[in-house]
Structures are given as C-alpha cells and as structure tokens.
Amino acid sequence: MKTIYLVTHGPTEKNVPDPGMTNEGLEMVRNLRTQLATFLPPEGPTQIHVGTGRRQWQIVQTLGFSHRENLYVSDFWGGAATVTSTKEVILLGHGLQIPREKYLTIAHLQPFYGQTIAGLPDKSLICSGRPVLVRLGMQEEDCSSGALYALHVQDNGQIKIELLIAGVCLIK
Secondary structure, eight states: EEEEEEEEOOOOOOOOSOOOBHHHHHHHHHHOOOOOOOOHHHOOOOOOEEEEHHHHHHHHTTTOOTTOOEEOOOOGGGSOOOTTSSSSSETTTTEEEEEEGGGOOHHHHHHHHHHHHHEEETOOEEEEHHHHHHHHHHOGOOBBSOEEEEHHHHHHOOOEEEEEOOBBBBOO
C-alpha cells in the first residue's frame, strides 16, 4: 500500500475567470503546511502534481513547493474553469459561461483518475480541488475545501480516501 496526499484549495473569489483563493482560503492552506510536513519525509513530497489554474498554483506556492525540481503541472489536476455562484453554470478561464451539464471534463477524465493516482510514487502530493475527489467517487457535498486528504492506494489498485484535516464544505 502507498499513500498519496491531496491538498484542496480553500474558498475562491466568486464569479471571476480563473479565480484565486480568498484571504481565508490562503490562510486555510497556510495552516495545513506544518501538519502536512508530519506526513511527508523530511525532504518533502516524492513528487508534486499541480493543476494549471490560479487557485491550484496558489496551493503549491503557499505550501512552499513552487520551485521544486520534482514539480509537475497538468490540466489533469484542474484548470481555470470554475463553478459560479448559481452552481449550475461553469465559468471558463477566458470568461465564457456554459451550462454545467455541458462541461464534460469530469466525466471524460474520471475513468483515468484511479490508475493515474495509483501510478504516482508513495508520499507524492497533489495540489488541486474537490474534483479529484469527485472523480474518485465521492459526492461533491461530502468534499472539503482547504483540506488535507490521504489517498491510500491498495495493492489491488483501489483507492481509499481519508480526510486527515477538514476544511470547509462549499457546496450547499
């Protein structure tokens, strides 16, 4: 068995393309830094994987890992698109708004999440958001933002999700 850690971004700016975290969100992630270190080897995560959106990048910066050699960036871990306050509209990074049911990234990527996470080295870190958890089968309303999760990869490839440090639920 191996464990991959996931830090989810905290609350973000509302209804703006490619939102950054609010001061509250940044503080939530900042507070995870010391606690995360207790789960990682002294030299830090084996690998760091971060999405391409502003809020994902703010996680890696706030945790102090943005200049690491073992940092990898991919839209797979999240991008600039975000849900609006109505929860039924997705705001793309360039400002276009589309109905949520027309935004298919989660559905298209879901089949690959388990195997991709299972292929990461033990003690790797993912800096992303709730969609990673949703793609692994959690209900959106059960996911915590500004939180630390352990993704325990079993020998059979299954992933057990453990909430180590809770944040806030942004879905109501």
